[in-house]
Amino acid sequence: MADRQDVVIIGAGAAGMMCAIEAGRRGRRVVVLDHAKAPGEKIRISGGGRCNFTNIHAGPKNFLSDNPHFCKSALARYTPRDFIDLVERHGIAWHEKTLGQLFCDDSAKDIIRMLLTEMKAAGAVLRLGTSVQSVERTPTGFRTITGEGPIESAAVVIATGGKSIPKMGATGFAYRIAEEFGLPLVETRPGLVPLTLDPGQLESLKDLAGVAVEAEAKSGKTVFREALLITHRGLSGPSILQISSFWREGGDIRLHLLPEVDLLAVLKAARKANGRQAAQTALAEHLPKRLAQFFADKAGLANRALADLSDKVLDGLCLGIRDWTIRPAGSEGYRTAEVTLGGIDTRALDSRTMQAKDVPGLYFIGECVDVTGWLGGYNFQWAWASGFSAGQAA
Numbered sequence: 293m294a295d296r297q298d299v300v301i302i303g304a305g306a307a308g309m310m311c312a313i314e315a316g317r318r319g320r321r322v323v324v325l326d327h328a329k330a331p332g333e334k335i336r337i338s339g340g341g342r343c344n345f346t347n348i349h350a351g352p353k354n355f356l357s358d359n360p361h362f363c364k365s366a367l368a369r370y371t372p373r374d375f376i377d378l379v380e381r382h383g384i385a386w387h388e389k390t391l392g393q394l395f396c397d398d399s400a401k402d403i404i405r406m407l408l409t410e411m412k413a414a415g416a417v418l419r420l421g422t423s424v425q426s427v428e429r430t431p432t433g434f435r436t437i438t439g440e441g442p443i444e445s446a447a448v449v450i451a452t453g454g455k456s457i458p459k460m461g462a463t464g465f466a467y468r469i470a471e472e473f474g475l476p477l478v479e480t481r482p483g484l485v486p487l488t489l490d491p492g493q494l495e496s497l498k499d500l501a502g503v504a505v506e507a508e509a510k511s512g513k514t515v516f517r518e519a520l521l522i523t524h525r526g527l528s529g530p531s532i533l534q535i536s537s538f539w540r541e542g543g544d545i546r547l548h549l550l551p552e553v554d555l556l557a558v559l560k561a562a563r564k565a566n567g568r569q570a571a572q573t574a575l576a577e578h579l580p581k582r583l584a585q586f587f588a589d590k591a592g593l594a595n596r597a598l599a600d601l602s603d604k605v606l607d608g609l610c611l612g613i614r615d616w617t618i619r620p621a622g623s624e625g626y627r628t629a630e631v632t633l634g635g636i637d638t639r640a641l642d643s644r645t646m647q648a649k650d651v652p653g654l655y656f657i658g659e660c661v662d663v664t665g666w667l668g669g670y671n672f673q674w675a676w677a678s679g680f681s682a683g684q685a686a
């Protein structure tokens with residue numbers, strides 16, 4: 293006898309598990325398929341193992357999409373407070389780290405355990421190690437062909453994520469299914485990803501690898517103020533990951549280091565108090581020492597006594613620090629990207645339910661959809677919210 297379900301969910305990540313919980317609670321017979329050996333692998337490694345599971349400030353402004361209004365409905369239907377309530381019902385301790393970002397006190401595995409417990413209570417069945425070959429239309433719904441045989445269902449929810457970190461099982465499966473069913477795609481690219489530099493730039497920055505500093509990173513009109521990290525491969529740290537989602541090949545990144553410090557005033561005061569002091573020594577009161585040296589060298593002022601430097605010269609030195617322009621060679625790509633920008637074109641989906649407008653019964657949720665959050669818990673909030681919305685309808 294054919295395996296019959298109401299809802300087949302492909303992908304046991306954040307979005308797929310949330311959808312399974314909600315559909316199961318509505319009394320739907322739900323099976324979740326995943327080719328991986330364990331569910332929620334990205335949850336497990338997220339937030340440095342503590343899962344930045346939401347952001348209390350999450351709103352449509354924190355998401356990138358070709359269709360910026362699309363995410364509003366789902367985000368309003370399932371809010372950060374809803375997820376916090378769930379976490380608290382399971383006795384999981386959490387804290388706000390910074391900028392509204394909520395993390396588990398203990399381990400990201402607590403979130404996975406919570407989702408599995410809720411799925412079980414809702415009667416949803418999880419089948420791991422199950423490869424999915426194809427999804428076909430039938431007169432009554434869909435037939436999902438798996439390595440273990442076909443499954444018939446009224447609804448199919450695609451929750452297989454994006455292309456980031458292929459080593460962890462990311463496949464691009466959702467895009468293939470979308471194309472097969474005639475849904476349009478928005479071009480995909482890596483997001484929240486370190487940026488790389490060309491060999492010449494790397495050579496000039498080689499003494500700075502490992503240096504971190506607070507910075508504003510700007511691409512076009514978009515600015516993020518968070519930590520910047522210089523690495524052996526290029527630029528990283530939260531400010532760079534954030535801006536990477538807005539940066540395009542060939543564009544410049546403009547960095548304003550220590551934006552909260554008036555370095556010109558600092559240098560002038562140092563010149564008055566101790567004119568024999570070298571420029572880099574005065575800068576190193578605020579900037580990491582290696583950066584202070586780098587900018588003094590760059591301006592040709594290393595070891596020059598402050599007393600010998602005019603206001604104009606000092607301002608030139610500060611300008612290099614408040615408007616340090618770098619043209620990245622590229623990004624580290626999907627290998628290390630936290631998310632995939634682009635994906636299923638939201639114009640083909642119903643924003644309340646995530647159902648394909650022209651294919652009743654077929655849903656797309658989570659990262660495979662062209663809705664991508666900033667760094668800071670927004671991407672999980674989108675996974676929960678889109679999974680919840682589809683779970684109310686599928």
Ligand SMILES: Cc1cc2nc3c(=O)[nH]c(=O)nc-3n(C[C@H](O)[C@H](O)[C@H](O)COP(=O)(O)OP(=O)(O)OC[C@H]3O[C@@H](n4cnc5c(N)ncnc54)[C@H](O)[C@@H]3O)c2cc1C
Pocket residue numbers: 302303304305306307308325326327328331332333334335337338339340343344345346422423424451452453454456457460461462463464465629630631657658659660668669670671672673675
């Ligand atoms: C290192 C890292 C850290 C991150 N940290 C955070 C964070 O702290 N906060 C935050 O908000 N976001 C974070 N993110 C982003 C977040 O993990 C994703 O946005 C989120 O997991 C997307 O959820 P999803 O359910 O759509 O997809 P996924 O979590 O990617 O789940 C997709 C599932 O589908 C399965 N699958 C894929 N293809 C197939 C197939 N063909 N057949 C069967 N199964 C398949 C996969 O095995 C996987 O289990 C991080 C990402 C990375 C890579």
